[in-house]
């Protein structure tokens with residue numbers, strides 16, 4: 001049995017500034033903990049290696065969803081359950097709310113946070129593709145600087161991000177979408193609940209005033225690459241086009257051609273490519289019918 005020989009620091013500050021001070025003093029020597037649903041599992045056998053904890057649970061400011069001018073600010077400690085239940089998220093960013101509702105089980109959704117999902121940077125993290133699709137920016141604070149980074153530039157690889165040891169992710173900032181923006185979220189896994197995704201798709205399509213021409217689009221996938229990805233070629237094929245004249249089969253094929261997933265226990269490369277094509281077609285069909293019923 002392992003016996004601890006060094007003292008263990010545990011901090012649970014009430015203010016962001018105090019947390020930043022602790023981070024600037026201890027940096028790599030301290031581990032930030034939010035809900036602990038990823039961290040405690042990853043470190044189960046090695047918890048004795050951690051000699052310092054910075055627990056964010058008392059920082060109220062990080063638990064709020066706020067509307068500010070033309071954007072929504074989501075605190076990093078907002079749980080999946082909060083996202084799932086928020087009327088504002090349902091109204092403006094439905095695919096983010098649906099993705100949160102698909103995470104784990106009620107227990108996990110009550111503890112797990114958006115910040116933890118982002119910083120854990122699993123290629124299968126359910127919120128990541130929706131955040132890129134919604135053009136999210138992440139606010140990173142340290143004792144000496146503040147950085148706002150686009151979600152697509154934050155992830156470097158599985159469990160790797162640009163976050164420095166002295167930085168805290170404090171807010172996720174989402175610009176309000178145009179009025180006629182439609183979204184679709186699809187998660188494929190072996191079961192309906194408590195399952196790590198085999199593949200996910202978050203598709204957001206912004207239409208013009210007349211609800212005819214595609215103004216902007218983001219097709220983002222999870223679990224098909226080391227990081228969540230956007231298929232940028234879809235923008236080239238869709239923007240400026242009449243939605244009714246889009247060739248869904250061609251767009252589905254483009255998604256299949258542009259991804260290069262690996263085989264793993266959850267699915268083969270071929271399976272993922274085939275499913276990616278089909279879920280892209282399904283998502284376009286769903287958006288097509290939501291568009292037709294827009295009043």
Ligand SMILES: Cc1cc2nc3c(=O)[nH]c(=O)nc-3n(C[C@H](O)[C@H](O)[C@H](O)COP(=O)(O)OP(=O)(O)OC[C@H]3O[C@@H](n4cnc5c(N)ncnc54)[C@H](O)[C@@H]3O)c2cc1C
Pocket residue numbers: 031032033034035036037038039040041056076077102103104105108111112113114115116117118119120124125126127167168169170194195196197
């Ligand atoms: C049974 C089970 C089922 C699950 N199902 C799913 C699922 O369906 N989909 C899914 O995506 N995930 C799933 N997860 C994974 C996990 O629940 C989520 O990723 C969750 O969002 C992690 O959040 P947390 O607050 O628990 O993070 P923590 O475990 O506390 O932290 C995760 C990492 O982020 C860092 N961190 C946390 N907050 C900050 C911050 N503000 N600033 C800087 N660093 C920070 C921590 O240091 C740590 O490295 C599941 C986990 C379990 C145990």
